[in-house]
Amino acid sequence: MTKMKKSSVVLTCLLLLLLSGALAFIDGNASQYIVRITRLCAINIVLALSMNLVQGFTGIFSLGHAGFMAIGAYSVALLTIPVAKKETIFMLEPLIAPLDTLTLPFGVALIIGGVLAAAAAFLIGLPCLRLRGDYLAIATLGFSEIIRILITNAQCVTNGAQGLKSIPKTADIWWCYGIALVVLVFIALLVSSSYGRALKAIREDEIAAESMGISLLRHKMLSFMISAFLAGVGGGLYASYIGTIGPDVFQISRTYDILMIVVMGGMGSITGSVLAAFIVTIGQEWLRVLDGPLPFLPFWPENGVSGMRMVVFSLLLLIIILFFRNGLFGHKEITWSSVGARLSALSGHAHKEVTKP
Amino acid sequence: MFNLTRLLQTLTDALSLGSLYALIAIGYTMVYGVLRLINFAHGEIFMIAMYIVFYGISLFVLPWYVTFALTILITALLGTLAERLAYRPLRSAPRISILVSAIGVSYFLQNLATVLFGGRPLNFPQIPLFTDVLIIGEIYIQRLSLIVPVVTAVLLLLLLLLIKRTRTGMAMRAVSRDYDAASLMGIDLNRTIAITFFIGSALAGVGAIMWGMEDTRIRPTIGSMPGIKCFIAAVLGGIGNTGGAVLGGLLIGFIEIVTVALFPSLSGYRDAFAFIVLILVLLVKPTGLLGEKTTEKV
Numbered sequence: 079m080t081k082m083k084k085s086s087v088v089l090t091c092l093l094l095l096l097l098s099g100a101l102a103f104i105d106g107n108a109s110q111y112i113v114r115i116t117r118l119c120a121i122n123i124v125l126a127l128s129m130n131l132v133q134g135f136t137g138i139f140s141l142g143h144a145g146f147m148a149i150g151a152y153s154v155a156l157l158t159i160p161v162a163k164k165e166t167i168f169m170l171e172p173l174i175a176p177l178d179t180l181t182l183p184f185g186v187a188l189i190i191g192g193v194l195a196a197a198a199a200f201l202i203g204l205p206c207l208r209l210r211g212d213y214l215a216i217a218t219l220g221f222s223e224i225i226r227i228l229i230t231n232a233q234c235v236t237n238g239a240q241g242l243k244s245i246p247k248t249a250d251i252w253w254c255y256g257i258a259l260v261v262l263v264f265i266a267l268l269v270s271s272s273y274g275r276a277l278k279a280i281r282e283d284e285i286a287a288e289s290m291g292i293s294l295l296r297h298k299m300l301s302f303m304i305s306a307f308l309a310g311v312g313g314g315l316y317a318s319y320i321g322t323i324g325p326d327v328f329q330i331s332r333t334y335d336i337l338m339i340v341v342m343g344g345m346g347s348i349t350g351s352v353l354a355a356f357i358v359t360i361g362q363e364w365l366r367v368l369d370g371p372l373p374f375l376p377f378w379p380e381n382g383v384s385g386m387r388m389v390v391f392s393l394l395l396l397i398i399i400l401f402f403r404n405g406l407f408g409h410k411e412i413t414w415s416s417v418g419a420r421l422s423a424l425s426g427h428a429h430k431e432v433t434k435p
Numbered sequence: 436m437f438n439l440t441r442l443l444q445t446l447t448d449a450l451s452l453g454s455l456y457a458l459i460a461i462g463y464t465m466v467y468g469v470l471r472l473i474n475f476a477h478g479e480i481f482m483i484a485m486y487i488v489f490y491g492i493s494l495f496v497l498p499w500y501v502t503f504a505l506t507i508l509i510t511a512l513l514g515t516l517a518e519r520l521a522y523r524p525l526r527s528a529p530r531i532s533i534l535v536s537a538i539g540v541s542y543f544l545q546n547l548a549t550v551l552f553g554g555r556p557l558n559f560p561q562i563p564l565f566t567d568v569l570i571i572g573e574i575y576i577q578r579l580s581l582i583v584p585v586v587t588a589v590l591l592l593l594l595l596l597l598i599k600r601t602r603t604g605m606a607m608r609a610v611s612r613d614y615d616a617a618s619l620m621g622i623d624l625n626r627t628i629a630i631t632f633f634i635g636s637a638l639a640g641v642g643a644i645m646w647g648m649e650d651t652r653i654r655p656t657i658g659s660m661p662g663i664k665c666f667i668a669a670v671l672g673g674i675g676n677t678g679g680a681v682l683g684g685l686l687i688g689f690i691e692i693v694t695v696a697l698f699p700s701l702s703g704y705r706d707a708f709a710f711i712v713l714i715l716v717l718l719v720k721p722t723g724l725l726g727e728k729t730t731e732k733v
Contacts, residue, residue: 139534205717212473213717215534216666220710223663231703330659334542341535385554388546396539400524403532 086414098255105251113251114319115363120254121315122355126339127265127348128308133337134345134409135269136301137281142202142218143336145225146195146306147313148328152229153191154314155242155323157182163244170240171233184248188257188314195310196303198225207298214302222330229325241324249318257315261308266348268304277301281346331388335362338395344405349412354405365390440573445696451580451649453688454587458642459665460672460680461594462514462635468611468675469631471530475537476517478662479544480636484510484643485559485653486552492560499562507640514636515629523625541662548655556652566648583645590638591681598677603630611675664709671716673726682724687712 104116125143132140156177164173172178182190202221206214229236236242268274276297279287288294317323339358343350368390370382398405410416459481466474484506491502521540525533565579598604606627609617618624646661647653668687672679687709695702716723 133531137529137531139531141538202714205714205721209717209721212467212471212534213670215473216663216670217710217713217717220663220667220713223660224707224710227704227707331542334538337535337538345531383550385546385550389543389550392539392543392546396521396536396543399532399535399539400521403525403528 083414089414094259101251101255115360117249117251117254117319119356119359120251120258121249121312121319122336122339122359123258123352124261124308124315125312125336126343126351126355127261128305128312129336130340130343130345130348130351131265131268131277131308132301132305133340134347134351135274135281136277136298138207138298138302139212139215140218140302140305141215141330141333141337142199142222142306143309144328144330144332145218145222146198146309147316147332148222148225148229148325149195149198150188150191150310150313151317151323151328152236152242153194153310154184154187154317155245156235157187157190158184158246158248158318159242159244160246167240167242167244168234168237170238173237174234177235184246184253184318188311191314192307192310195313196307199303199306200299203299203302207295207302219330222328222333226325226328229328236325239325241322241327243322245317245321245323247318247321249315254315254319257311261311262348262352269348273297273300278346334392334395338391338398340405341395342398342405344407344409346409347405347407347411350405350407350410353407353412362387362391441696444574444576445692447574447576447580449689449692450685451583451688452692453685454584455642455646455649455684456661456665456668456688457681457684458587458590458638458645459661460668460684461591461677462639463666464669464672464674464677464680465607465631465635467669469607469614469628470522470526470533472522472533472537473666474632474635475534475662476521476540476544477514477635477639478658478660478665479541479548480510480514480517480658481639481643481646481661482548482653482655482658483513483544484640485647485657486548486557488644488647489557489559489653492562493558499564503644506644507637510640510643511633511637514632514639518629518632523628545655545659552655554655556654559647559651559653561651562648565645577649579645579648586641586645587681590641591677594634594638594677597634603627607631660706664706667709667713671713671723673723676723676725676727679723679725686724 101116104113108116125147129140129143132138156173158181159167161179161181164178168178198221202217203214206217230239232238269277276287276292279290279292280294280297284294313328320327335358339354340351342358343352343354365387368382368386369384371380372378372382459477462477463474466472466477487506487509488502491497491505492499497505517540521536522533525536565577565582567578569576569578569581596604598607606617606622607630609620609622610624610627614624617627650657664687665684668683669680670683671686672681672683690708690712691705694708695705720726
């Protein structure tokens with residue numbers, strides 16, 4: 079985002095105004111269900127952007143999102159559930175000392191959750207980021223499962239398999255979209271800064287980047303920890319969004335859902351991730367039709383096949399990566415000038431073709 | 436606590452579990468050797484194999500040896516098919532794409548299994564020849580616990596013979612040493628890679644049969660945890676190295692069983708041990724126990 083043109087600034091402000099108008103309309107008029115999906119879209123934007131930073135911009139493969147989300151979600155839950163409720167939730171074993179009488183504002187809890195997730199990322203990254211990218215993939219995958227094991231066993235902190243309920247649903251549409259916007263701007267500024275260019279250099283060729291004087295470990299660690307922080311914040315939002323969490327909420331399939339968004343939007347495209355977050359979140363709701371009865375298909379069981387939705391979802395992930403590897407936008411972004419060029423090409427005023435790299 | 440019976444019992448269990456891990460880890464290490472790919476679908480192929488045994492014996496009432504042979508064959512073909520459809524088209528793509536594709540296959544197989552076989556656990560058929568309990572002195576051992584290490588040892592020996600003594604094995608070694616040079620030397624990459632997947636998946640099939648008999652409750656997610664652990668085992672031993680995978684598998688098996696035997700209160704955390712060991716080993720020896728140090732050249 080070097081020096082935006084004046085017209086772009088005006089257009090961006092207009093778009094924001096338009097979007098907040100739309101959100102206010104949805105918040106006030108749409109059904110509870112629609113409002114929920116709209117909030118989930120924003121949470122998924124945060125999560126997808128955080129994953130895109132490591133996967134798309136730095137070129138390292140992390141599969142720990144469900145784990146980082148769990149850290150953020152449990153932090154927010156433990157720090158925001160009212161003290162009176164905590165006593166009724168922790169039936170088997172009481173909650174340990176400082177947490178049982180402590181409640182913090184939602185925003186503070188979110189940040190604490192993010193910081194804890196980033197700290198976990200630091201511990202995993204230290205041995206793994208110095209090695210080939212694959213080690214990080216398997217270490218983060220293992221980490222994500224281990225977080226669930228810890229949650230299930232640490233009864234006195236997490237209430238084990240029973241999970242935590244009555245998490246205050248503070249994360250309304252404005253919280254979700256506010257944070258999504260902050261994260262969006264932050265990531266956009268980050269990737270266009272000198273740090274961002276270093277990250278992209280690492281993505282393109284590690285050896286070349288290193289010989290240009292870029293410290294691989296430092297930059298990869300920075301990207302990985304920021305990503306974990308944002309995943310923790312996203313997890314915290316998610317906890318407040320669903321209100322009840324347990325170890326099963328943070329299965330590895332959560333990570334795959336986010337991966338789907340990043341791959342569909344294009345690994346290395348911010349606007350792609352944002353757009354794909356909407357498409358995938360709403361699409362997953364539409365796919366629910368597949369779990370129910372499909373009367374127009376012969377031989378289809380009368381009560382439907384539960385789980386069909388996920389089969390189709392995973393098949394779509396495969397199809398996208400096999401045939402549309404670059405996703406919607408590849409490394410490219412939607413900018414006002416690209417939209418303008420597309421529009422004028424469509425309307426026929428300009429005869430020059432939109433150049434493709 | 437420290438009596439001989441208990442010790443022998445623990446060691447047998449550890450050897451048996453470790454050998455199973457080793458069998459699955461070999462599949463990971465072979466594929467990684469030739470393609471530099473973490474085959475995330477390996478654990479799911481292992482899971483499908485168990486369902487094939489279940490349907491073969493419990494539903495179609497086939498004799499166990501027919502079922503086992505069919506299972507190994509179908510599993511091997513399934514692994515090869517996954518390579519053909521989902522990995523081969525992406526061989527020249529950025530490495531992250533093929534990893535995503537592997538995850539896609541794994542996720543797809545797991546979801547498909549949930550739809551086809553149902554999410555509820557099924558009882559794995561018990562075959563008396565394998566699952567009977569032997570009583571030697573005061574030790575209670577399932578026959579299986581003795582069979583597993585022997586089967587693993589025999590298969591490992593055959594595999595090493597194949598890799599070291601046959602032309603196919605030589606091709607595999609060449610591909611894993613230098614992919615491009617191997618293809619310039621006239622080695623058929625597609626064939627070599629397909630064979631690698633075939634063998635690796637067949638071993639996962641053998642492992643699945645024995646795992647099913649020990650675990651007895653099969654469900655669509657049964658492959659995930661062994662999958663992660665066995666990849667960790669392969670990394671621990673030095674990825675790409677067959678002997679290393681076996682060493683890593685045995686090591687993780689022993690650590691899990693012995694730690695739980697010594698500190699029963701830790702049994703809930705059992706699945707985390709492999710991961711902690713991995714982090715510790717990587718800190719000290721980043722290429723794994725038997726791994727060669729490689730430097731990347733431009």
